[in-house]
Every structure is written in structure tokens, then in C-alpha cells.
Amino acid sequence: MRILVANVNTTGSMTAAIAESARSAASPGTEIVGITPRFGADSCEGNFESYLAAIAVMDAITRYEGHYDAVIQAGYGEHGREGLQELLDVPVVDITEAAASTAMYLGHKYSVVTTLDRTVPLIEDRLKLAGLDSRCASVRASGLGVLELESDPERAVEAIVAQSRAAVEQDRAEVICLGCGGMAELEERVSAATGVPIVDGVRAAVTIAEGLVRMGLTTSKVRTYAPPRPKAVTGWPIAD
Amino acid sequence: MRILVANVNTTGSMTAAIAESARSAASPGTEIVGITPRFGADSCEGNFESYLAAIAVMDAITRYEGHYDAVIQAGYGEHGREGLQELLDVPVVDITEAAASTAMYLGHKYSVVTTLDRTVPLIEDRLKLAGLDSRCASVRASGLGVLELESDPERAVEAIVAQSRAAVEQDRAEVICLGCGGMAELEERVSAATGVPIVDGVRAAVTIAEGLVRMGLTTSKVRTYAPPRPKAVTGWPIAD
Amino acid sequence: MRILVANVNTTGSMTAAIAESARSAASPGTEIVGITPRFGADSCEGNFESYLAAIAVMDAITRYEGHYDAVIQAGYGEHGREGLQELLDVPVVDITEAAASTAMYLGHKYSVVTTLDRTVPLIEDRLKLAGLDSRCASVRASGLGVLELESDPERAVEAIVAQSRAAVEQDRAEVICLGCGGMAELEERVSAATGVPIVDGVRAAVTIAEGLVRMGLTTSKVRTYAPPRPKAVTGWPIAD
Amino acid sequence: MRILVANVNTTGSMTAAIAESARSAASPGTEIVGITPRFGADSCEGNFESYLAAIAVMDAITRYEGHYDAVIQAGYGEHGREGLQELLDVPVVDITEAAASTAMYLGHKYSVVTTLDRTVPLIEDRLKLAGLDSRCASVRASGLGVLELESDPERAVEAIVAQSRAAVEQDRAEVICLGCGGMAELEERVSAATGVPIVDGVRAAVTIAEGLVRMGLTTSKVRTYAPPRPKAVTGWPIAD
């Protein structure tokens, strides 16, 4: 089985880290292929960048020439999953939703800890649309941007640990979803500090995608995610 | 005051019709400028097309070189409004929301009557995110595509009238929002058939945008809709 | 166009201040007429007073002998709007709702800052019934009564600024609706202290009422707001 | 123990019927006193009439000179209960709420069957505000006015039976609340036709009011229902 894991930003090192994380959860025999969009922001931290990423991911996936069995959209709180579902016949799993639906098997309430304060409403909105918000205790921000996770990991970990602890103690979360990825060390540290299970969206998405493929299930095409009607579309596919 | 009214599809005749409709609700002294995206689908009827339109509208608006006081995104149930709010300093009004918030001043519950069945969930989702869904009695589809409204207007009107009547009688709507535009005749016919007020989103959006401008109000920039952070964005602005 | 702006209390100076505020948002050619009820409390701060005001406003409006195009009920969190809608053929706009629907165009969440703690539940209930509560971050009280706004404006402003700041920082509001009126200075001060847009309900209601009139829209009469059935009503109209 | 049962309309025969119904549920030693407002409509079927009734009931209750232990507001879906709670020290029970909270002990979902279609939204709104709506399967109308229940009882019973049956079979109600009173025969007929428990709001309210009194509980006065602040109130008490 081959699963495409699409980064939503153009930073190749993040694609590599995401793919690495995906591989750590994959079954034997599952091949993970990391996909980096050809255009867009080097980190996605808001609606404009996220909308651009939505199109860039659709562009990158539809350009992929090999066979694949499922697609993971590996951006936390990002737009676009519904468009992929229309364009593709294979299952599409968004990591925001994968983390949430997984966390709900582990505790009564979960919280999400993410990077910047400004992305909190995007995550809240995605969870609301997905109907996965009623057991969400809180979405909290560490205050550090996506790329700072890479440049100053120690400070990032500390800020995330602090917010995770507050989520458990004040918001009554029993599980933490990490809304920011790429650091193996992070899960361990947050788990040790809080004593609760830590869910990584990318890894959760891999297990869900594998499960769907194994059951032979894919996106329903009867209404919302039917293929686009045949029509004139200017500027698509997007030129090189 | 100048208001840009952005069509979400590339069909120029629809831009003209939308701008015409906008003008019919504008105050003296308000100039309406219709904007047609440079790329995208000739009609928006699903998520892929809508995400592409989101970017195309942002592209078209940010390319506009003159001064303007507000922007209306004139697509029913479409993605993208939040991105425009980040990029612009002037108020942005989405017609799905404008129709709903206007309808709520006129009756206890409202329904939306739109074109294709597949766009119903998009509209429901936009209303849910906007927090304008709790008094929405139903979103109903006439079963006719956007362009069929132009090619076979009589059949379109009949189908829309039938669904509007059902919304009032079965779903207990007291107001109808027309989730499809461009026909002066439509409002009159639906109103005559149902006896309820008919809200056109484009016209409603004009009055709301004018009001915001007159009060000197624009998008809050403290969190969700702050300008994008300075960063490397590949492929933007989109090349000619 | 003539719009009647009904104060809900019997204090004439507040009617004047409200009308003044309304005029500052009105289009050229719109005449604002302030209406003071003939009976009721000199300030509305609870359910008994608000119910009495509901009837007093209906009394005052139905006694008004000139022509008018719309009515604004200028009390925050008050009862009665639905009764006016039954009695009148012109649009009726409540300022609690006008402030909320306007704020929702400006930020992801809004808060209301009002006077006394005891009026918070009234405002929450009106927003809930109006279906405008899901993006309300909080309703906060300054702890000062309606008339203290007039008697000790400096202290009132400070208390309102403090609550507004808390709404933005703690409750994550991105817009503030002022649930208490009559002070031009207030908006400016709160805006400066918080950096977010400030919505005044009276001014917002004027722009919405004007918009409805311009679009030729008025209250739906098919069910909830149909005119009262012909029947014996003792004690109405209320004797001089 | 003495309980005042306030009719919301001015029709004395309905007050008598309501009091009779109340007595049939009262414990030995409980005295029921029927109260008829001095002004208002001879039947309450809409917001204007209901707001007037709110004030008329407050007027009638505060004029009552004897001692009493609790008050029942015996109008279905009417305004005003919150005002009484501010003015009085004894418990106040609204029959719309009493019927609902009682029905919730008897089945998984309940429906309300009322008189006119136009009162359905009033009942829905009262249940929503009371937080008793989530197990309400439907509010259905028989299409007959309040006074027709008295003038053509056979036709009224048939229409109510038909709607009750539809509520059980189509809306999955397991209990019916009768949102219209004064006919002993009604409960029996509806119960026989549907096989489900029938809750009469007046009788339910009597048992709840008695319970509150017996437990020594009354309205909380710390915030929402604190007594009105001392202030100038013109036109109250209402002149003879």
C-alpha cells in the first residue's frame, strides 16, 4: 500500500520530518511518500496561506504520476480536504480530524496545543465543521511559529509543555493532540509532563488511512464529494 | 464610496448581472465595480472549484489598482472570505452571510434555495461556521446548475419557485434567501408564489458593506484576520 | 426615509443621546425621530422593567401619527421586538441583534460589554433566541447602572474599558459591542485601549434598517409575525 | 398552602377551567386561587397579546392582597415569567416549562400539541430559553384558536388527536404535552388514541409548585431575578 503524505508548506525539511513520523506508524508493507507543494508559503499560519496551500496540495497530488492508495493532508487546521475528496477516488484523511477522532477513543475530553494564537480559530473551525468539537476541551497556542519549532526546539518544547499542562489541569483535557509536528522528542516530553496520552495527527492519520484501504472503503461520491462536473476551468492544471 | 463586487467564476456575463443587481441596492454616490477572476471555473459548483475561486478572487482583488472601500465576495456557499479579510484593510462581506443575517431581521426562520444538490452541504457548512445556522429552516436545491439559470430561465424559475414553496409550507421558513443570482424576474416570481420576503445576497451585501463603511468599521486585526506574517511565499502573486 | 428610534426608558435626555447617535450613522435624506415611552422605568435594568418597556414602546410607536419607514428598538437585551413586528408593516430592528450581526462581519468572535451584572442573562437570552450567540465570546458587565453612565462618565468609561480589555485578552473577542449607549467618547476610548473595532448598536441598527427599506424588504407576515387576530383586547390602546 | 394560578387572558370561564384543572392535581390542604388579568386579550395567540398579558399578570398578581405561597403562570408559550420572578419572593412556575420538565421523566422525547400554527414559534422559543428543548421532538398545531376549543370541542379534539398521533408516529414523541387547556375530556381521548402519557401543563405546574414550597425553596435573588432596583417608574402600578 502506498500513502501520499502532503505537507501544506513548501519547506522540504518539514516534509521529510512529516514523512518520517508517518513511517513510524505505518504497517509493514506500507510505503509513505512525502509530497511538497510546488508553491505556497514556507509555513502555513493563517487563512490566506492555508487557502493557497489547499490549491497547492491539490496541484501536487494530481501531478503525482504513480499509483497510490490514500492521501493524508498533513497540515493542522488547514483548508482543502474537501477539494481533494472531490478530485480523488482514494480516501483522504486530514490530520486535524485524525488526531481528534483518535483522541476521543482515549479520554473523555481532549485539547489541541498548536503554534500561534492566530491559528487557534482555524483549528476550532475545522473541528466544528468536522463535527469533532463537542469533546474538545480547548485549543491552546504556544505562541511560537511553525519554523521556530525547528530553529529553537528547546524553547518550543517548554512552551508546548506549559500549555499542555494547563489544558489538563485547567481545561480538564485527558488527552493532548499536538497541532504542530516534526519533533520526535516532543511527544515524550509532553507525555512525561502531563501523564496523558499524546496524539500526533500524522501518525493517527496513517493508521486511519491504512484502515480505510484495508476495508476497501473510500469517499462517497453520491453528493458532496462527487467529481467536479465537466466544465471550462481556466488556469488548471496550474502551469509550470 | 467604491465597492468591489467579486464574481467567483470566470463568466463575464454573470459578473455583469451581479454588478447590476448590486447597483440596484446601492446608495447614491456608491460606485459598484464588478470583478471577474482571471482563472477558475466558469461556474462554481463544488469544493475544488470553490477553493480555486478563493485564490482567484484574492488574486483579482489584490491586483485591482484603484482605491476601494469594501469588497463583496459574490458566490453562494464559497470558500475564501477569511483569506480576503487577512489581505485587506477594508471590510469584506460574503453574500451567503449577508443574505442570512438580513433574513433573520424579517422572519423567525429562513430557508436558502440554491442550484445543485451537491452545493447544499457547502452552504450549510458556511452558515454553520458563520454561526448563522440556528434559524435556518433548510437549504434546498432546485436541481439546476448555475449556467442553466441563464440558458433555460423559465424552467429554472419554476424549479426554484417549487422549492421555495416547499420551504415555506413544509420547513416553516418565513423568508427565502436566493442562493443563485442574476435574474431580476426571479425575486418577484418567488415572492408572488410564497408570500414571503425574498432576500438576494448580493443586494443585502451591498447594504451591509455600505453600513460598515459609513460607520468607519473594518475587519479586526488582533488575531484571526491579522495580515499574513512576513515570509517566503512561492508563486504569489500568481504569474500572468 | 424616516426612522423612529424608540428609547426603552422614560429618560428624555437618553432619547436625545440615542437619536443623536443614530443621526451620526444615517445616510443623507434619512430623518431620525427619537421616541420616548409615556410610561415605564427611567432606566431598564431587569425583566420587570423590560416587559413594561415592551408594552410602552408598542404604545408609543402605535400612537405616532406621522409616516415612517422603519423602527429601531434602542434598548440592549430588552423584550418586545416580536410584538412590534406583529403590529407594524415596516421593518423593526433591535439594537442587541444589530450590534451582534454587525460584529460578526468584523471578527471571529465578539463580546458585549454592558452595565449591570443582572442584565447579562437578559442579553445572553436575546442573543440565543436571535440565533446570534454562537460567536459571542462573552457578555461582561461594568457594574455601573445605566444612569451612572451619565452622572459619572469618567468612572463608567474606565470600568467599560477594563471589561473590554478582559474580553479581548481572556475571552478572545476580536470585536466589542457596547451594550450601553449615549457617549460619543466611549467608542474612541475603548477602541484605543483594545485595538479592536467597537460596534454601537444604535448606529448599526440605523444602517440595517436603511438597508432593508432600500431593498423594499419588511417583516414576513405568513406566520410568527402576522398581525394580531381580530379579538377583544381590554385596556388597549392604553388610556392617557 | 395557597397557590395563585394566573390565566393570561381575560376570559373568566377559562380561568375557572384552569383553576378546576389545577385543583384536580393539588394535594389536600392546597388552595387554588384563579386569577384573571384586568386587561389584555380574551385569548393569547401571538407576541403582542403575550407581552400585554405579561404585564397584566404582573399587575394582577401584585394587586392580590392575601397571602400566597406560589404562583403559576398558566399560559402556553407566553412571555413574562422572568418579570414575576423579580417581583415576587415566592416560587413562580410557568406551565410550558412544567409540562416539558414533567414529560422528560416519562419518555425519551416529547411533543407539544398546541392551537394555532402562529404560536408554535413562541413555544419553541420559550423551551429554548428554558433549556428544555433538546428532547422536544416537535411542536405541532391543531390549527384551531384558543376560543374554538370552547365553541366547537368535538372538532378541536379531533384535530388535536390527529396531531398527537402524528407526533408519536412521525416525530417519535413518547409523551404529549397539551399546549392548550380547559377540557377534561381531551387528555383521555388523546391518550386513548396514541397510547402515550399526556401531560397537562397546569396540573404539572401545581405539583412542581407544591414541591418547591414543601422544600422551602424559592427564586434565587443573587442576580437575574433580584428585585427591581429602586427607581422612578411612571405608570406603575397601572391605574384602575
Place this chain on the structure above:
Amino acid sequence: MRILVANVNTTGSMTAAIAESARSAASPGTEIVGITPRFGADSCEGNFESYLAAIAVMDAITRYEGHYDAVIQAGYGEHGREGLQELLDVPVVDITEAAASTAMYLGHKYSVVTTLDRTVPLIEDRLKLAGLDSRCASVRASGLGVLELESDPERAVEAIVAQSRAAVEQDRAEVICLGCGGMAELEERVSAATGVPIVDGVRAAVTIAEGLVRMGLTTSKVRTYAPPRPKAVTGWPIAD
């Protein structure tokens, strides 16, 4: 009238205290019979114990050989009420629900103060299922176990008073439901400290059960709570 009041744990002294409390709210002529399960935990503080109690209460009630008119399940936030409703023809009242529906007649919002932190989600879930959660301001825990209420009453009272005060001041509760029983002194102390009405679930349940019996109402048998279908059930009734 005879009402069975079923303790959910096996501690006889708690059954006695519960029955005593029940008697203090009963009408003259109502006999209260305390029921102690034959098996289960000596205090119920979690799901395993609560599920076991559910079966133990059904066992104990169906073994009771005399006549009775209603059953009260006297455990806060416990499972099982729906099972009793299927097995019995008489009304069944759960104290968690009785406290909540009673509190809702007394203030705009109520809070529950219970024992251990781990039982908070159980209570929240029962209120959610019962549709009585929307006016619940908070469920707070004193941090003391059920049996500590008996062994160190002074410390228990202090902790409960502290949480009740926080509920009123921070969560805006206007009524407190005590989610832990058996101490006459408790209500008085909490009421004195907070100034709000205190609802004891057992006493509230008695008044509701009496009311249902007096009205001749019992559980609807048309769907959810129909008697179990005839079938092979191994191990039931549970052997001595």
C-alpha cells in the same frame, strides 16, 4: 403512596440517611422505603461501580415484594435509570435529573457540587443525555470521596462550601445542586455561605415522584422504555 428510594451503594447507613432526607420532603401519607443493593461497591465513584450498581438496583427493586407507586434512584450521575424504566410500570426518577429540573425553576443557571473530580464527567454526561445541561453553569468537585463525607464532615462541608461559592461567583450559578447527600447540615451551611437556593436531589426527586403519581402518569411504553421482549436471559434474576 409508597416510594422506594434505592441507594446505589451497599452502605446501609447511607441508605438510612437518604431515606431520612426523602422523608423530610414527603407529603403526609407518603411512605418512604429505603432500598440497599445486595451487591456492588460501598460507594459509587466511577463507571465500573456505577454499571454494577445499575444492575444491583434493578436486582433489588425487582426483588422487592410489596406494592409501590414510584422508584427513586438515589445516586448522583449514575447509570441505570433507563433499565428500571423498562422493567417497571411505575414512574422512575433519577436524583441527578430531579435536582437539575428543580434548580431550573429557581435561577437562570445552576451548578452541581459533587465529591470526587473523577465523577464530574459522569454527571456531565447524565445531564447531557437528559437534555438538562444547557443551563448548567458547571459541575465542580470538592475532592473528597463519598465516605469521607461521613468520616470527616467538617472538612467535607468546608470544601463543598468553597466550591459552591466559586460556582456562584465565577461560573455565575444562581442555584447549587448538591451532588452528594446524607448531611442535613450541609444545605444550611452552603446556603448561608452563598445566599443561593440549595437543591438536594433526593428531596427534589420525592416531590417529582409524588407529583407524577398524583397525576396518574407513568413511563411511556411505546418505544424506548417498552418492557424487555420475551427472550432467554441467562443469570437473571441474579442468584442469592
Place this chain on the structure above:
Amino acid sequence: MRILVANVNTTGSMTAAIAESARSAASPGTEIVGITPRFGADSCEGNFESYLAAIAVMDAITRYEGHYDAVIQAGYGEHGREGLQELLDVPVVDITEAAASTAMYLGHKYSVVTTLDRTVPLIEDRLKLAGLDSRCASVRASGLGVLELESDPERAVEAIVAQSRAAVEQDRAEVICLGCGGMAELEERVSAATGVPIVDGVRAAVTIAEGLVRMGLTTSKVRTYAPPRPKAVTGWPIAD
């Protein structure tokens, strides 16, 4: 990896069918062990039977002497999952929730088609508690009991197909969860008749349980699902 799949009724042939279904979705290397309770009903179709099953499943699982990595509770809409989570250190997955969370990756809305009408509210309640109800279009019943699925499969299939079709066409479901198991043929027939993906709860639960184990995740023990406190529990473990 070994997963225990617990039937909730005592019918061994159903355990075998459930285990068979589980195996069809398991990865190579996963061993499925079917568990049949020692007591309870031969089919679970209501609350009494379901509460008994809850205890019987806890009894059976805690008696199992070998090692295992996860537990699946294979009853649709049944009580008990929370108790297992307290008692066990390994992940527990309920099939009602597994079907729902899986369906939500495949379409905008899903419906559940189950056996008897009386079990519909149990399923609705479990979905509500799980926070997985907001995208549930409907829960429909075929009207046939659990054991009739085995005795008259053809009639059962027809009834289930009819309800599934209605769910897709009338309720706008895009995915069907089969709330009744044990027939390989069923999925195929329903899928052919409706054109939508069919989710079997048992198979979905296997993929989710495997994923949790592979990620090293298990139930959070910080609050709701902490192990029972040490205390006297009479009658547990249940005697042979």
C-alpha cells in the same frame, strides 16, 4: 497483537460471526479472539439487557487469562464501554463509535441502519455522548430483531436495504453504518442498492484498535477512566 472482540449477547453463533468479520479486517499478525459473556440475554435490544451486558462483558474480559492488546465491545448502541476503560490498561473500542468516526472520513453525513425501532434511542444517545452525532443524518430501524437477521436473512436484507435507501435519498446520508452484524452478504447488497460506502462497526473497530496499539496509545488514566479506587465491592468478581 491479540484483540479480544466481545459479543454483548450470549449467542455463540453471533460471537463466531463477529469474530469472523473482525478477522476479515485484521492485519497479518493480528489474532482475533471472540468472547461470549457467561450471562445476559441471547440478544441485546434495550436498556435492561444492555446494562446486564455491560457487566457481563466486564466479567468476561476480566476473566480472560491470556495476554491481549486491545478490546472491542461489539454491540451496537450498548452501555458499558466506560467501565471497561477503567478496568483495563489496553485500549477499548466501541463499535458504535468506530463505525461513526470511520463514516465521517467518507462522506458529509452518515446514517445508521439498525434492527428494532426501540434501539434507535440507545444508538442516538451513545452517539451524542461520544460527540459523534452532529454529522449523523438519521438512525433508522429495519423493524426486525437481532435474531431474525439469522433466521430470515432474505427478509432482513430487504428491510435493511429499504431503510438505507431512504437514509440516502431522504435524510441525505452519504455513508451507511450497519448497526447489526454477522452477514457478509449484507454490505454488498446495501452498497449495490445505494451506491454509498457501507461501514461495518466491527471491522472499523479492528482497524482503530490496531492503530492505537501500533502507536502505543491507550486510555488516559488521569481522571474519568482512572482505575477504580480500592474499596469493598460485594459480589464481584461474579461467582461461577
